[in-house]
Amino acid sequence: MKTPFKLSLTALALVQGLGLSVAHAQEDTTAQVQEEETEVITVRGFGSTLTRSLQHKKLADSTVEIISTDDLGQLPDVTITDALARLPGVAADRDRGNPSILSIRGLGPRLNLATMNGREIVSGEPSRSVRYEQFPAELISSVEVYKSPMANQTEGGISGLVNMNFVEPLSRDEGLVTVTAHAMDYVLGDDVPTADASGKRGSFSIIEPISDTFGFAFGIAYQDQPSVQRETSSYSYNKYDWDMGDVNENGIKEAAPWGGKSATKGGNTERVGSMAVIQWLPTDALQVKYNLFYSKFDIEEREDQFWFDGWGNWQNSSLWNYQNSQYDTQIVTTENGGEQITAGGLIWANHSANNATWFQQNELVSTGLNLEWQGDVWLTALDVGYSNASIESRWVNVTSTYTGPTPVDIGWDVSGDRLEVVASEEIGNPDYYTLNGMTVDNDRILDDEMLTIKADMSRFVDWGHATQLSFGVRWSDREKDNNVISWWQGVTDSSVSGYGSSYALGGGFVSPDLYTINNWQSVVNQAFGGIDSRNNNDPQPQNLLNSWNVQETNSAAYFMLNLDGELFGIPYTGNAGVRYVRTESTSAGYQTEDGVTIEPTSVDHSYSEILPSLNLRLSVTEDSQVRVGLARTMSRPPLVEMRTGFWLDNQSPVKTASGGNPKLNPFVADQIDLGYEYFFSEDAALTFSLFFKDLKTHVGSATDTITFNGVEYQFSGPVNGDGGQIRGFEVMYQQAFTMLPEPFDGLGIYSNYSYTDSNVTEFVPEDNPLPLGGLSKNVGSLTxxxxxxxxxxxxSYNYRSAYTRVGSWDPTEITTTRGEATVDASISYDVTDKFKIMLQGQNLTNEVSQSYFDNDPSRIGSYIEWGKRYLIGFQYSM
Known part of the structure; x- marks a missing residue:
């Protein structure tokens, strides 16, 4: 028998966490009803998991998508990102072939917020964006994606708030131990000599309610995942009068890519994730809960690359090379009457062999203590949380100079869907390369740390249509520090020889054979004395300018009422409240006015916002309901864009500056949500939602006037814009076809589609600005x-149309990623009630990633292939 505290308090916590309605009833009765509503559903198979999630969605008093534990545990969900990307209006960017950061309702990772057990978590990225692939699916109990905010939730997500929850040990009547193991096969790994095709993955978890008043849960997940990639990429295009030339000498200058590269990547990503939960009820009135999550990534990747440059025809500097190449120049006329080179060749062309290794280690800790006291009238909650994320990375590149026959004639072509490069066989001959130097670039240590304290109080009331009163405060202190060092090291021992070889890029790519170093680490140690052997230890100006520190303190207070009544004879539940937020920041770093003298600088900034919200759920009939949401929302600017790093030029007639912008104000939006939901059985529904967001301001990279120390500069960097409107709709249909005759009564469908349109743009290119980062007009999923x-x-089939991608480390790197459609599949069989075998396939259509520049599909960017993936394994529970 559970204690009275547990029945009432945990039910109330669930009600508050999911925004469920609170009727005029005694606490024990409410809890009993809640337990019946959630526990009667027997979860077996993917379809039953969707049914359980649908019931939570139906009862929620704000617009929210929910995924249960079993949904995340079903393959092919290696991480929670796989499952999240199937939800209505949610799309994922891929990195190394893995779904990673999220866009919600057409708004990119800059505009969503991640929390764990209700506590904001920090990021190993220089912005605020969280990479969700670091969270193993086996360790997360449930995930909620809130699209319509409530006043008692942490502010920061205009597009949405993603909250990840751990299991509560005392929610179970008996213990559970689960063991999983999988073998991985990455098909592309067999084609890339530096890569491995095989990997492994496993997990162990235990949930143990030792008594009615004390329980714990522990889990650990390990994954050794191959990292394999091949690509060709063009560099950014010249587009200004001062950097274009006239190859055909017709008086019209042509745009062209600066150069390009052919490349492969091979290595592995080793991930360890663990979680722990302790839940204790020392009295009938007090609950104590502690939880901890830890994740660690170790990445080591070999990169073999050919770099080509000099294609840009800088004011006719390449004119002779183009005109004397064996490869014909192809020039097209653009829509604006200009000209663009789409293919050509250069004799005496420039290229270099680059063989790098990328080292990276990421760590994330999220932990906290939560106390809840149920008094005679008031429920009081105190929560203290701590989150720390760090990244240590280093890119070490060994460059080699070509010493073979000259002149070298290299042809290139971007008239198709990817860059093609052709040259004589000498280019790929390993005998024609000599070590030149070693560059250690972006030797980086980034640390992000946050402490949060939150206090909440709530009680049931009988104030007309108000059934519950809640209010509280939250305080957080965050500091993100980024230190960067880069240097070049010459060869110290030239006696090393016979270390190179070559291989074909393959896969239909057109490229010279790539040059590779057989034993990269041995060559680095012998020829350069190791990767820590730089001769000059003095901080270089650019290193200091690229290093920065941002401290941010946030204070918030809220007031909220839960509502229950009738409107024009239609019953409704919901909530209304207001949240006040104040942010104070200090950005510290360096600046220079002459490029030589480096001076420390520090800039303070503050802003406040009042964020009202209203959510209503109107029960039109027993099976259908209407949702209404009104709110003002905000998202703070990315921390990397709040850096200093000023490069000031006082010498020219027009004073110029570049760097970050510590004076940035947040994204702010007023939004409306309107939805209709029809539940024609407990496992079937058709839902439709309209949404509109009026952005009052946004953030992007541009040129603007800004004042430093009383002096006006023409500033290139992040600035605030005037915002605009975002509008769209979502539709979701799910049904289990239990009405069909056997054996077809086991079939089911889960599908959704969202459309988003917006007049909000980035600030580049000036004559044809890109859509706001992360916005795909069309996003859909079918399972x-x-x-x-x-x-x-x-x-499962997932699709998202083309979208703007803003660089995380360098926000000025803005490209368009073409539309993508991926297919995943899985099969499992319950050999017994406790033992299950599983097979899954990911990216079964071998969907590549393609990009282009300047909002112009003819300006080909990257073409990246990651290949198909297969996993086979088992799950054993006892």
């Missing part, structure tokens, strides 16, 4: 599943 007699299968 077909089948469950029968322990056999569980599903196939």
């Amino acid at each position: 077909l599943w089948y469950y029968k007699s322990g056999f569980d299968a599903k196939v």
Whole structure:
């Protein structure tokens, strides 16, 4: 028998966490009803998991998408990002082939917020963006994506708030131990000599309610994942009168890419994730809960690359090379009457062999203590949280100079869907390369740390249509520090020889054979004395300018009422409240006015916002309901864009400056949500939502006038813009076809589609600005599943149309990623009630990633292939 505290307090916590309605009833009665609503659903197979999530969605008093534990545990969900990307209006960017950062309702990672157990978590990225692939699916109990905010939630997500929850040990009547193990096969790894095709993955978890008043949970997940990639990429295009030339000498200058590269990547990503939960009820009135999450990534990747440059025809500097190449120059006329080179060749062309290794270690800790006291009237909650993320990375590149026959004639072509490069066989001959130097670039240590303290009080009231009163405060202190060192090291021992070889890029790519170093680490140690052997230890100006520190203190207070009543005879529940937020920041770093003298600088900034919100759920009939949401929301600017790093030029007639912008104000938006939901059975629904966001201001990279120390400068960097409107709709349909005759009664479908349109743009290019970062007009997902007699299968199709991608480390790197469609599938079979075998495939259509520059599809960027992936394994529970 559970204690009275547990029945009432945990039910109330669930009600508050999910925004569920609170009726005029005694606490024990409410809890009993809540337990019945959530525990009667027997979760077996993917379809039943969707049913459970649908019931939570139906009862929630704000617009929210919910994924349960079993949904995340079903393959092919290696990380929670795989599952999140199937939700309505949610899309994921891929990195190393893995779904990583999220866009919600057309708004990119700059505009969503991540929390764990209700506590904001920090990021190993220089912005605020969280990479969700660091969270193993096996360790997260549930995930909620809130699209319509409530006053008691942490501010910061205009697009949405993603909250990840751990299991509560005392929610179970008996213990559970689960063990999983999988073998991985990455098909592309067989084609890239520096890569490995095989990997492994496993997990162990235990949930143990030792008594009615004390329980714990612990889990650990390990993954050794191959990292494999091949690509060709063009560099950014010249586009100004001062950097273009006239190859055909017709008086019209042509745009062209600066150069390009052919490349492969091979290595591995080793990930360890663990979680721990302790839940204790020392009295009937007090609950104590502690939880901890830890994740560690170790990445080591070899990169073999050919770099080509000099294609840009800088004011006719390459004119002779183009005109005397064996490869014909192709020039097209653009829509604005200009000209662009789409193919050509250069005799005496420039190229270099680059063989690098990327080292990176990421760590994330999120931990906290939560106390809840149920008094006679008031429920009081105190929460203290701590989050720390760090990244140590280093890119070490060994460059080699070509010493073979000359002149070298290299042809290139971007008239198709990817860059093609052709040259004589000498280019790929390993005998024609000599070590030149070693560059250690972006030797970086980044640390992000946050302490949060939150206090909440709530009680039931009988104030007309108000049924519950809640209010509280939150305080957080955050500091993000970024230190960068880069240097070049010459060869110290030239006796090393016979270390190179070559291989074909393959896969239909057109490129010279790539040059590789057989034993990279041995060559680095012998020829350069190791990767820590730089001769000059003095900080260089650019290193100091690239290093920065941002401290941010946030204070918030809120007041909220839960509502229950009738409107024009229609019953409704919901909540209304207001949140006040104040942010104070200090950005410290360096600046220079002459490029030589480096001076420390520090800039303070502050702003405040009042954020009202209203959420209503109107029960039109027993099976259908209407949702209304009104709110003002905000997202703070990316921390990397709040850096200093000023490069000031006082010498020219027009004073110029570049760097970050510590005076940035947040993204702010007023939004409206309107939805209709029809539940025609407990496992079937059709929902439709309209949303509109009026951005009052946004952030992007541009040129503007800014004042430093009383002096006006023409500033290039992040600035605040005037915002604009974002509008769209979402539709979701899910149903289990239990009405069909056997064996087809195990079939089911889960599908959704969202459309988003906006007049909000980035600031570049000036004549044709890109859409706001992360915005895909069309996002859709379709999952077909089948469950029968322990056999569980599903196939998922995810699509997102083209979107703007803003660089995380360098926000001025802005490109367009073409539309992508990926297909994943999985099959599992319950051999017994405790033992299950599983097979899954990811990216079964081998969907590549393609990009282009300047909002112009003809300006080809990257073409990256990651290949298909297969996993086979088992799960054992006892």
